[in-house]
Amino acid sequence: MAWMMIDENIAYMSPSSVYRILVDCGLNRRWQKPLGESKKTGFDQPKAIHEHWHMDISYINFKGSFVYLISVLYVASRAVLAWSISTRMESLDTQLVLWDACDKWLGGDKSVAVRLITDNGSQFLTKEFKQILKEFSIHNVRTSVNHPQSNGKLERFHGTIKTELIREIPMYSLEQIREEVGKWIEEYNSLRLHSAIGYVTPMDVFYGRKEKILAERKEKLLEAKLKRKEYSVKANIRLVA
Template identity: 50%
Template sequence: MDISYLNIQGTFYYLCSVLDGCSRFILHWEIRESMKEDEVEVVLLRAQEAYPEAKPRLISDNGPQFVANDFKAFIRESGMTHVRTSPYYPQSNGKLERFHGSLKRECIRPQTPLSLEDAQRVVGKYVEHYNTRRLHSAIDYVTPQDRLEGRHVQILAERDEKLEAARERRRTTHQKQSFQPSQKMAEKANS
């Protein structure tokens, strides 16, 4: 879980996102005018409601929302565990940091939303694309949704079968070509 800032027409809003670290799937996100501890709880609760079977280990930075006593109590009562990253080391939460950077670079800046509602619309489209159509190199070029729902195993097996079939075709073609004498050798033999 992480919070980032979005500059929408000179006004800064808070983007709070919850990402599944294994699949890179964005479980929930919200853009708000403020992001206090209780608002972070709401975002996390909505992500948890969408995936009630999950028993997450929450990773966050050391922002004031995440170190607040009420937030710690919320985490305990929710049955989650919480790990905070090392101070001044954003790589500790790199998957979400990367998502926020990509979102700003590929969505917010090029589309320049004109209002909070417009930003919510364009971010919603981006997240839908990110989750369901964008292939990720870190998860073997499958979509986060395919990974989250376990389809990646079948997709990777089908890819392996296609690659092996292509290798076999190349081997067969190469063997046929290497056993056929060249045209010049055939002409010399006939003369």
């Protein structure tokens, strides 16, 4: 919230100040962790462009049956590179999504060393899927059996979109699901600030805008601090006078 207000030039307060106000007003319960819960450290995050991609399939309940959300996530920026809503969970569907991600973000550049992390689902083991990996020089890393945490960032993304969208809005047709998911992912990529990447958007990281944004925020906070100090000094002078 603090960074959004700074970016939009609404108010210039540090996150700690905003947090104290939320606590005083009893508005921070959504972000409170249960007592005793500590932050997990995880593993070292990828630094190089396109170093890690994650790909997975998630079930969506729809009219007593299932449709399937297939996504490719770029880990370093948390950007969703490609996605699809399918009525089947077959290899052809995963091939189309992977090809879309590769064609859109890699093009003909085969010098990028992409590591694609998937589970051991049969959709990722077919000859045709492996051919796409070979075509774009992608190294496929499969997660350990019964260890979905290895694909945890994409699992969490799927959980978030289900919680905030799929389970909140009545869905009456496949076309509506695709339209709503498309709008949500566009907002997620381009507008939503992500805590794990410094409270910027995934596309800010992807296009290298992060450091400039952080520097601008720092400058705005410093300028606001100096103005408050100047105002305080003038107020004290008036009181003395």
